[in-house]
Amino acid sequence: MDNPIRKMYAPLMVKTGGKEIPVEMENTMAVQEFSLEGFPMVQDLGKVLFLVHLLAYLASMAGNVIIVTIICASARLQTPMYFLLSTFSFLECCFISAVIPKLLVIFLLGKQKISFAACFVQAFFFVYVGATGFFLTAVMSLDRYVAICRPLHYPTIMSLRTCSLLVIACFAVGITLIMGLMVKVAQLSFCGPSVIPHFYCDLGSLIHLSCSDTRSTETLAFGLALLILFISLLITIVAYSNIIVTIMRLPSAQEWRKAFSTCSSHLTVLSLMYGSCIFIYVKPKQRSRLDSNREAALVNTVVTPLLNPVIYTLRNKQFHKALRETMCRIKIST
Template identity: 65%
Template sequence: MWDAGNRSAVQEFILEGFPAVQHLGKILFLVHLLAYLASIMGNTLIISIIWADHRLHTPMYFFLGTFSIMENLFITTVIPKLLAIFLSGRQAISFAACFMQTFVFFFLGSTAFFVMGVLSLDRYLAICRPLRYSSIMRPRVCSLLVTACFTLGFVFAVAPIVRLSQLSFCGPNVIPHFFCDFGPLAKLSCSDSRSTETLFFSVAFVVVSIPLLVTIISYSNIVVTIVRLPSAKERQKAFSTCSSHLIVLSLMYSSCLFIYVKPKQTSRVDFNRQAALVNTVLTPVLNPVIYTLRNKQVHQALRGALCRGK
């Protein structure tokens, strides 16, 4: 996968970060460090609660726990390097490490989208097909669905990143970003990257559109079912199980659609660099807060854990 490095003049890249605000480096380092730690601790708390409380041993929380694990891995792929940039300025990264970071970033990001699509399907079955839910969403089926999400994420990430790594990089080697993202890397190539960009656009479109289509169909049916419920209390309960999921999906799709699902990957690099902060810093911090504040079962599990601790 990394043979292209031997045919390129560039043996390492320089991550530029945010030169316009470099004078605020130490303050930004502290802010992003706190955000990173808050995200790690928030997701770890969710994972721990789900593992410890038998009432949360359900398909929905199994998928949510998987998403939290991936979120921790996803931000750890990017944020440590960003912190180093804020603290020390530009950071060098080897050719192989740069493309490995790109691959892991898109592999975990793609997998997260598929897991959220599966979670939409799970909510559809729970609300619209409650009598068949337990017979369909058995533990083995849930494990197979998660395995399929990881497999699809890997398959969709491999092809465009391998193609990108096989391009020639003759210089310059400064990436106007805080991590090795596809668009800025494609812009640095001295080869014709149009076919590679088209492949990436096609893959990104499929990765985003398939879970989005599943979500739209699932929630369209969910809304129809909720509206038909006879009791206002039942309608509120059904909606409360979906609201946090919808908020997280909105945050994920808004940033990723803006950055990746466009034919010209080399355009609007400066805007993409700022929008990527939403995807890698803001959203991971908000996700655990949204899931814990808007979920009564998690509230009960937290209270139970605190009572046992006392």
Template identity: 75%
Template sequence: MPMEMGNGTTVQEFILEGFPASQHLGKVLFLVHLLAYLASTAGNTVIVTITCADSRLHTPMYFFLSIFSFLECCFINAVIPKLLIIFVLGRQTISFPACFIQAFVTVFLGAAGFFLIAVMSLDRYVAICMPLHYPTIMNLKTCFLLITACFALAFPLIIGPVVKVSQLSFCGPHVIPHFFCDLAPLIHLSCSDTSSTERLAFVLASVILLTSLIITIIAYSNIVVTIVQLPSAKEKKKAFSTCSSHLIVLSLMYGSSVFIYVKPKQTNRLDSSREAALVTTVVTPLLNPVIYTLRNKQVHQALRETMCRMKIPR
């Protein structure tokens, strides 16, 4: 039975509503999401493994891609297993601490992912617009500093809102209209005055998304200008091919995340946000290996050679 907490909270656990309109399709949805989960995990793990194993892929571009794939693996493992349990067993409850841990992990990984997207855009900018200086600028030390900066910036920006939301009063109801613990539906459930919390969440989400988006737009504007000026059609095609995968993935990420988080009033469109969240939690991690690297000839060759080495008996 819930007990009264110091901050006025009486809720000790939440119920994740999932997709109530599709409850009769529980086993079918379980199978679909299980296959997507396994495919996403396997594909992103292959990217990380191949990048580490093949010396030809020890370049900044593939280093950043491997980190991005690692983040995707962590993200889906923070969300999908609980969703699978809801589908197959109907266990929708999640404890108060576990809910806020999940909220922190997912939002933190998401923020770090957006900063990484901006870093990847800068990497492509230097590679295409400043090719002669690329090895000097994007050296190993710079790559590690950029990755560290992504996580170092994401942590203080995310920890504040999560702690602030966890300190709100939750008197009931305790049903979260979502398939995982996210800040917007949690704010909506609070019986406290959430206006300042909503403003803080809105401002920080806007800062994270718009900062990375502006960097990406500036980088790709310069890239397009440089590509258009290339004399050879073959060079233009190669340059556009290198950037196209990145553009597809970031379009999916920005589109769904702006729709979910950049809303001054978090109580609006929670149901539609739930569907949009499927893009970032299921679709993007599933498409990432295909769109980003498995269509790349270098990765194809490295993967084939690795498979051949595994087949050769010692």
């Protein structure tokens, strides 16, 4: 005989695939897509924002693609410094392409839905490319250190082969660190709500939506963000500290200016990158700062990649010569 009290407190069962499962499990399985909140305060300006971000995206892509093309095409730029710069520009193209196209769709069409698989892939590429970019900037700092502090040994230490191995190491370390975190995120249960308070699938926001116990995942995400930023920032600080000491020992002001000019563009880019990312990621509790994160993330994903080509090429005479030579060859061939 059935116990009426047991019936009252028994979990409500539903049929799924011919089997009866608790409603809680049904809800966990039900979240198949998320909704990106975007920028609800300026939703009425969707078409204007679409045009602004489209132009910024195209300009950023064009600038970085030009850098990669000119460096690959010019014999005078086949040096370790420009090889690293071309790799960094390639990463910038991947970085913005992981986020901006979906943001443009939100602005133009208002389609905020994104499937779980697409959201997970976007989050993975965003974090992976970002982490690899930080390691690459650390390698670029080491390159400047060897060029200024060990100029006689530079051709031996920073050969193209060595730079290639260092770039491969950046990609390998990045994916090694990120894969464990992404596996833990993929194992989380999502039973609602399904609105991500961001304009892309931010990993922190995604973790907060889970109905699982996310304490270990949040700790791992915070620890990895801190580790990646700390390692790359430490290498950069040590490299540039030695650079500054070496420059201060130079006898003439002209040598000072020449040495600083080779580092100024890299330092400017580093300031933009580390400033925005430390503000976004290096804090244990992000739930109360998601609104401010959106503005900082917009700087990181739109403004910085747009400025990078300008910063790296504006005062670079070698790049200007290579650009003119490439344009001349194109005109002659046509």
